[in-house]
Amino acid sequence: MEVQIDSGRCQGHGRCYDIAPGVFGEDVEGYGNVPGDGSVRPGEEREARLAVASCPERAITVVEGV
Structure with a gap:
């Protein structure tokens, strides 16, 4: 399984890296x-x-x- 983030749609709410910090990060x-x-x-x-x-x-x- 892989995940991808569409940077054009991301608004920076941070839910992804708050919920799954081992999978997602922040710039x-x-x-x-x-x-x-x-x-x-x-x-x-x-x-x-x-x-x-x-x-x-x-x-x-x-x-x-x-």
């Missing part, structure tokens, strides 16, 4: 980002999905089977 302006290649480590899938569901702009996409 210098407070916008969410995905460190590394976006792969979600085993055991962090639940938090990643919760962060995706909590994004008000729906800026996060999950890619399954990667």
